[in-house]
Amino acid sequence: MSIRQKLQGQLGFGTAPLGNMFRNIPQAEALATVDAAWEQGIRHFDTAPLYGAGLAELRLGEALAKRKREHYVLSSKVGRVILDEFEDPAARQLGEKGGVFEHGRPNKIVNDYGADATLRSIEDSLKRLKTDHLDIVYVHDVAQDFYGDGWLAQFDIARTGAFRVLDRLRNEGVIKAWGLGVNRVEPLELLLDLNEPQPDAFLLAGRYTLLDHERALQRLMPAAAKRGVDVVVGGPYSSGILAGGTHFEYQKASPEIIAKVEHIKAIAQQHGISVKAAALQFALAHPAVASVIPGASRPERIAEDQAALREQIPAVFWNAMREQNLVAADAPLPGDKE
Incomplete structure (x- = not known):
């Protein structure tokens, strides 16, 4: 069974907002x-x-504990280990994400x-998520936005560590699939070029959206x-700016992006449509894309996402977007299918 079949539909749920991204979200919410x-079928x-720092996993685990495990697909990530020691969340250096989880x-x-660390991370995630297995495990953020010029050194550690461990776990049936979960295209292109254990899926956040897709189109999507x-496309709303928010790339949007x-x-x-639907x-129109996982921190946002997925968008809208150079x-x- 391919990852595409395992994902059970085109729309998933990204839980970064449940980790108190940008704001302190009440537990009940x-x-x-x-x-x-x-309830919306995701x-x-x-x-x-x-x-x-594990909050999203804890909340997701509690919410899904009442569901039968075989009825949903669960993915998490490795590359970060959460300790019992403490620090000021607002002072964390998270690459370009800054204090997004303050x-x-x-x-x-x-x-x-x-x-x-990969094995420990998986074990800790299973405990927080209150489950006995993960379906997909991604190696998280081994890219420029977190490590700058040192990202290749981190990638090499992952190549001889996390990649091989996850490949073995998949072959043993402990996990169903593995890949990279990043906000940049370059690590994905590099992994596809290596004679290394090959991944099953990529979670690419923010790099295949209405606002930023040219680089991914050139080489990554055809190669994948x-x-x-x-x-799997994460961040389809570009940190919220395409869904009525004010953030782009985890920061306040620039005047150029707003324009x-x-x-x-x-x-x-x-043309009487919503930007969220277009995003x-x-x-999802690219044949390499198996699923899109927008994040949400309010219940009403889920119904909005489902409505956006079903919304009828006329071909003339896409023609106008192409003619005005707003899409490649x-x-x-x-x-194109109409």
Whole structure:
């Protein structure tokens, strides 16, 4: 069974917001959001230790404890170990994400892509998630946005550590699949070029959206499709700016980005559609994409996502987007099928 089949549909749920991304989310609201996702038919849940220093995993585990494990697909990540020591969350250096989880738990986070840390990370995640297995495990953030010029050194540690451990666990049937979960295209291209254990899937956040997709189109998407590596698109709303928010790339959006979004919004209004619908359906139009996992921290957002997925978008909208250079000329579009 391919990853595409395991994901049980096109829309998943990204739990980064449940780690108190940008704001302190009440526990009841977080749990209600997961329940709303379930009631709306979502059965693909993605999380990570980094999200609030384990907070998102704890909340997801509590919310899903009443569900039968065989009824949903669960992915988490390795590369960070959460300790019982404490630090000020607001002072954490999280690469380009800055203090995005400043409202998370105070537990200290240690970056480690080695073999032993990978096994420990999985064991700790299973405890927080109250489950006995993970379906997909991604190696998290081994890229430039977290390590700058030193990212290749981190990648090499992962290559001889996490990659090989996860490949063995998949072959033993302990996990169903593994891959990389990053915000940059380069690590994914590099892994596809190596004569190393080959991944099953990539979770690519923010790099295949209406606002940023050209680099992924050039080489990554064709190479992934050729290798049979499914792409899961994270962050389809570009940190919220495409869904009515103010953030882009985990920071306040620049005037240039705001102007581009306003341009897209004007075309959408002209054709009577929502920008959120355009963002979701654009990502899913590429044949290499198996699923899209927008995040949410409020229950009502889940129904909005499902409505956006079902919304009818006329081909003339996509034609206008292409003609005004708001999407790449070679980007697959839903309107191309009409």
